[in-house]
Amino acid sequence: MRIEMVEELRARVRRATKVVAFTGAGVSRESGLATFREGKDALWQRYRPEDLASPQAFLRHPETVWRWYGERFRGAASAQPNAAHLALARLAAVFPSYLLVTQNVDGLHQRAGSRGVVELHGTLHDARCHACARRMEMQRALDRSPDTPPRCECGGLYRPAVVWFGEMLPQDAMERAMREAAACDLLLAVGTSATVFPAAGLIELAHRGGAAVIEVNPEATAFSSLADLRLRAAAAAALPALEAEIRGCREGSA
Ligand code: APR
Numbered sequence: 001m002r003i004e005m006v007e008e009l010r011a012r013v014r015r016a017t018k019v020v021a022f023t024g025a026g027v028s029r030e031s032g033l034a035t036f037r038e039g040k041d042a043l044w045q046r047y048r049p050e051d052l053a054s055p056q057a058f059l060r061h062p063e064t065v066w067r068w069y070g071e072r073f074r075g076a077a078s079a080q081p082n083a084a085h086l087a088l089a090r091l092a093a094v095f096p097s098y099l100l101v102t103q104n105v106d107g108l109h110q111r112a113g114s115r116g117v118v119e120l121h122g123t124l125h126d127a128r129c130h131a132c133a134r135r136m137e138m139q140r141a142l143d144r145s146p147d148t149p150p151r152c153e154c155g156g157l158y159r160p161a162v163v164w165f166g167e168m169l170p171q172d173a174m175e176r177a178m179r180e181a182a183a184c185d186l187l188l189a190v191g192t193s194a195t196v197f198p199a200a201g202l203i204e205l206a207h208r209g210g211a212a213v214i215e216v217n218p219e220a221t222a223f224s225s226l227a228d229l230r231l232r233a234a235a236a237a238a239l240p241a242l243e244a245e246i247r248g249c250r251e252g253s254a
Contacts, residue, residue: 013246014249016185018183021088022187023192024193026217027109028104028106033108037193051064055130056166058159058164067147073138081109081111084234084235084238085109085114087243092115095186099177100117101181102120105162118173121169122163125137125161126138127149129156130156131157136150169199183209186213186214187203207223212228216231216238
């Protein structure tokens, strides 16, 4: 895939010192993991989020929710990072300041080598007591009790350490992501429909702060109009090409 940036954008990329990469489920699509909202195998096309991804659903039928997340955990654990995850991990070395913020809970960015990943919606790799917030590795919790949520010593039930609909995002993660998005020179929005707030607000925050925005998504989104470059392609194809173009810009500035 060949990427052509206009000179004005090349100059902004060349000068960029603070970069935020903001990702959603689309970046893991080529790792074989389903997205949430588009295509026949999208999770919310097959299930109702209110039946599986909310505190009410968990209290109403904890076993069903626990087993579904066990299935999603096993899917993520057996998936491999793809070329997009790897390119995003390598880009950290290109800029003085680089932060990867993800809505994904699959842990594939970390397995691709990204460090200091901000997980706005938590992680499938940990379980957390619904009552006292004590944590345990998800694998250990599932080994202990594959079909029903294990009970915490406080008496509460363990649940996946992900953010469910109606729950608050981890405050420190969101504040850090907002601060960095508002201050960055370049934001890469990769594989997100940008429909779930407050996470989706990061794109506009970066744009308002004067950042150049590059969107990588086969489809248009509500924030496409804010993008200085729209790469209508799969992330696994676009990111290595974008990485090469970014390096090309910056080598010019060496
Ligand atoms: N490469 C890049 N983007 C892709 C690809 C791909 N191969 N395939 C699909 N996409 C795009 C889709 O066009 C869509 O815009 O990825 C986006 C996925 O959007 P969603 O399924 O809505 O996922 P996401 O934006 O991460 O959802 C945000 O919603 O349900 C909650 O907590 C869940 O974190 C999730 C949040």
